[in-house]
Amino acid sequence: xxxxxxxxxxxxxxxxxxxxxxxxxxxxxxxxxxxxxxxxxxxxxxxxxxxxxxxxxxxxxxxxxxxxxxxxxxxxxxxxxxxxxxxxxxxxxxxxxxxxxxxxxxxxxxxxxxxxxxxxxxxxxxxxxxxxxxxxxxxxxxxxxxxxxxxxxxxxxxxx
Numbered sequence: 001x002x003x004x005x006x007x008x009x010x011x012x013x014x015x016x017x018x019x020x021x022x023x024x025x026x027x028x029x030x031x032x033x034x035x036x037x038x039x040x041x042x043x044x045x046x047x048x049x050x051x052x053x054x055x056x057x058x059x060x061x062x063x064x065x066x067x068x069x070x071x072x073x074x075x076x077x078x079x080x081x082x083x084x085x086x087x088x089x090x091x092x093x094x095x096x097x098x099x100x101x102x103x104x105x106x107x108x109x110x111x112x113x114x115x116x117x118x119x120x121x122x123x124x125x126x127x128x129x130x131x132x133x134x135x136x137x138x139x140x141x142x143x144x145x146x147x148x149x150x151x152x153x154x155x156x157x158x159x160x
Contacts, residue, residue, distance in 0.1 A: 002024060002026075002041040002050055002053060003026065003028065003039055003041075003053050004039075004052070004053040006028075007028040007029055007030060007036050007037075007039075008028065008029045008030070009026045009027070009028055009029075009039060010026060010027050010028075010029060011026055011027045011065075011066065011067065012024050012025070012026040013025050013026070013067050013068050013069050014069070015069045015070050015071040015077060016071065017071055017072075017073060017075060018073065019045055019075075020043075020045030021042070021043060021044055021045050021046075021071075021075050022042070022043040022071070023040060023041070023042050023043070023069055023071055023075075023077045023099060024040060024041055024042075024043075024069070025038055025039065025040045025056060025067040025068075025069045025079045025081075026038070026039050026040070026067065027039075027064065027065050027066070027067060027081075036063050037055055037056070037057045037061070037063050037064055038055070038056040038057050038064040038067045038079065038081050039053050039054065039055060039056065040053070040054055040055075040056050040069075040079065040099070040106070041053050041054070042075075042099075042104070051104070054105075054106065055106075056079050056081075056097050056106050056109070057081075057083070057095075057097075057109060058108070058109070061083065061109070062083050062084035062085070062086070063083070063084065064081040064082065064083045064095065065081060065082050065083075065092075066081055066082045066127070066128060067079055067080070067081040068080050068081070068128050068129055068130045069130065070130045070131050070132035070138065071132060072132045072133065072134055072135075072136055073134045074101055074136075075101030076098065076099060076100060076101045076132075076136055077098070077099035077101075077132070078096055078097070078098055078099070078130050078132050078138040078140070079096060079097055079099065079106075079130070080094060080095070080096040080112070080128040080129070080130040080140045080142075081094075081095055081096075081128060082094060082095075082126070082128060083095045083109075083111075092126065093111055093112075093113045094111070094112045094113040094128050094140065094142045094157075095109045095110065095111050095112065096109065096110055096112055096130070096138070096140055097109040097110070098138075112140055112142075112157045113142070113144065113155070126142060126143040126144075126145065126152075127142055127143045128140060128141070128142040129141050129142070137158065138158070139156055139157070139158055140156065140157055141154060141155065141156040142154070142155055142156075143155075
C-alpha cells in the first residue's frame with residue numbers, strides 16, 4: 001500500500017523516468033467521502049522500494065482533487081491539482097508544487113489560476129494537465145469557466 005491508510009485514496013496519477021524511478025500522486029478522502037488533500041509516494045529503482053506517503057499540500061489548505069504529475073529525467077516532478085478557493089471551497093482553483101528529487105521533498109504550493117475575475121464571475125477551474133521538460137520547465141493547462149464568458153476557455157501557465 002502506497003498511501004498511509006489514514007484516509008481513503010483515489011485517482012492515482014503516475015509519472016515514470018527512463019531509469020525506472022517513478023512518482024505517484026493521489027487524492028485522499030475521509031470515510032465520509034470528503035477530500036482531505038493530495039498525497040504522494042516516490043519509487044526508487046535503485047532500492048526497488050517506495051517512499052513513505054507524504055502530503056503535497058500543507059495541512060490546513062483547502063482539500064485538493066484531480067491531481068496530475070509529470071517528472072523530468074533527473075527525478076524532479078511537478079504536481080498540479082484543483083483546490084477550493086479561500087472563502088469559497090466550491091470554486092476550484094489550479095495549484096501546483098515542485099518535487100525536488102535530491103532533497104526528496106515537495107516545495108510550498110503555488111496558485112496558478114490568478115485571474116481575479118474568474119471567481120467574482122462565478123467561474124472555476126477544471127481538468128488540469130501538466131508537462132515537464134528535461135530542463136525542469138513545466139507547463140500547466142486547464143479549463144476555466146466564467147459566468148461572464150459564454151463558453152469555457154483553455155488557460156495555461158509556465159511553472160518554474
